[in-house]
Amino acid sequence: MKKILLGTAALALTAGVAMAQDTVRMGTEGAYPPYNFIDDNGDVAGFEIVLGNELCARAELTCEWVTNDWDSIIPNLVSSNYDTIMAGMSITDERDEVIDFTQDYYPPTESAYVAMSEEADFESGVVAAQASTIQAAHVAEGDAALIEFATPEETVSAMRSGEADAVFADYDYLKPIVDASGGELMFVGDPVPLGGGIGMGLRESDTELKEKFDAAITSMKEDGSLNELLVEWFGEEIGQY
Amino acid sequence: MFSYCADPETLDGLTWLSCYLTTGKHMAFYGAFGTVLLLLAITAPTALAFGFGGASAARSSLAPLRWVGKAYISIVRGVPDIAFFLFFVIALDQGFEWLRHQALCPGWDQPVRQGNDFVVCQAAKLPLSSAPQWIHEVYGFFLAVLTFAIVFGAFAANVLYGAMRAVPRAQLETAEAYGMSQRQCFWRILVPQMWVYALPGLSNLWMVLIKATPLLFLLGVEDIVYWARELGGTKTPQFTDYPHGDWRMWYFLALLVFYLAFTRVSELVLERIMARLNHGQATSGGDAQRTTA
Known part of the structure; x- marks a missing residue:
């Protein structure tokens, strides 16, 4: 009897493991x-x-x-x-x-620059991007000075506060932000295919x-x-x- | 939360704010204050226990124990906190899983390290991947408490070690002359009297610990700073019923008030404890109490 009980317990345990994988x-x-x-x-x-x-x-x-x-x-x-x-x-x-x-x-898809004005210098100015992203790597290769942030939200804030001339991120991340800004923010330059x-x-x-x-x-x-x-x-x- | 919150776009002023401040996300933010307080409430005594253990080991008459105590104090104090939090926690977690792996899955034939990957059998996962999310969160919280306790325990150990040496030697000699054993001298004479010397250092540590809690997010625990950053960030109308601009300043201002109030309350409490500890002691604080009494 004891053996049968142990056997069922073992079976129940292995069943538990099999479930766990799912x-x-x-x-x-x-x-x-x-x-x-x-x-x-x-x-x-x-x-x-x-x-x-x-x-x-x-x-x-x-x-x-x-x-x-x-x-x-x-x-x-x-x-x-x-x-x-x-x-x-x-x-x-x-x-x-x-x-x-x-x-x-x-x-x-394409990554894009967003800035507060058409004249923003995204080619040799200061560009904000999220750390450890393909966008940050792309900016680092170019002439612009790169400032990195832990979250994408902070990159946009840095551009709004003037700390950066432009922000470089996925087009689809930036689009809702540009749309909601009521003309304050705009895409500048040509989109860059990345990744x-x-x-x-x-x-x-x-x-x-x-x-x-x-x-x-x-x-x-x-x-x-x-x-x-x-x-x-x-x-x-x-x-x- | 409230029945009138169904369509926030039609609301304004205080009604809007009352709906905004009671969203599920804000509730998580308020809950995070509890997480931080709970972390402090558990970590502070644990760190003190680690410190006490470390200090007692460092002044032990057994050489190997003394080495362990001194090595703990100097190594942990020397490693930057952030490196400790990024590296040590993952190592600790993997250490636990490796031990369980050895014990639970003897028949496993694949290596645990596969290139960059750390792979243990399903049964050795900690917590099990089938466990509900809250168990994962509790486990993360437990790792956070342990890591904080180890780091702050090393500092506390150094403070207590100094405090133990500051107790006048004559006190211990008198106890020995009365025939007390080493153990009795330690527990009856040294420990009760060392706190008054340790408290200024320990109160510093407590203040630093309060402010170190944002490191929690590195450990995957969503703390108040994480939520303040998340809630304060610009919200565009596509993704929320409550769009707003960059409000991080207000959220961080609230955190500032919270931390300031908390440190102020701590100061008041510590002052009272200090007055108590000074009572009847041959310290400047104790002397001051005698002259005013």
Whole structure:
């Protein structure tokens, strides 16, 4: 009798472990609208949250969202504090050496400069960008002086306060801000194509999970639902699959 | 929160503000004050315990114990806080998981380190990835308390070590002459009298600890500074019912008032404790009490 009890207990335990594998913890920044942000109720919301939930549903996974500071988002992924990153992270060779990416779920788009006036000197003046982003790397290569901030919000504030002549970020992040400013802010210069699109970041050792999400993204691209979502969040002018 | 908050665009003035200040996000902000206070309430005694242990070890008559105590005090005091918070916490977390991995998954054949990745079996994850989010948050909070306690414990250890040496040697000699053992001398004579020498240093540490709590966000705990930054940032109408400009100044002003009020209350409390400790002591404060009495 005792043995049978032990046996059932062991079975229950292993079943618990098997269940445990089904929860995928999704890391995001929660400070980059419309990709991801914290809504009025204090919950995560945005394009990537809707997309991520749909991908999880298609891959038959239980997912849970976790917010993490942008600066330490990759170290916390590789040390397994969560399993994926969906935080508007562009696929770059540099990042690909440390983590793996799924195929892109957001096409390669343009980054843009925003300033307070048409004459703003974004080529050799002071340009604000978020630290550890492709935009910051791009500014650092050019003639302009780069000032970096931990959050995208602070880059825009720095430009508004005159600390920086212009701010350089993803076009789709800046657009709602420019629209809401009532003419105070404007795009300056030509947009710059940067990065290889946005993908979901995963640990290099997590190939099985990567395949599941890749398959889910492919199915969303094929049935057009990803395009619908892109248009819903970013407007008609967004590049589509 | 309130029934009239359904359509904030039609509101203005105080009604708008009353809705704005009671959104779920603001509730999380108010809750974060509790988190910070709870952290302080748990960390301060824990750090003091670490400090007491460190100081007692550093003046132990056993050489290896003495080395451990002194090494703890000098190494932790020498490492910058921010490096400690970024590196040590991840290392600590991985250390726990590695130990559990060794114990729980003996049949695992893959390496734990795979390139940059740190991979342990599912059962060794801490907390389990199937655990609800609040357990992850409690675990993060626990790591924060432990890290704060280790860092501030080292400083407290140095303060207490100095305070133990400041107790007049004659007191201990008298106790020994009465036939007390080393242990009795320590607990009955040294410890009760050292606090008066330790308090100025400890009160400094307490003030620094209060102001160090924003480091919490590095550990993934959403504290008041995180929420102030998040709430104060410019909100465009597409993503919120309550669009506003850059209000970070007001939120940080509120934090300033909170921290100032908190340090002021601490000062008052510490003053009272000091008066109590000075009572009957051969210190300048104790002498002053005798002459006025």
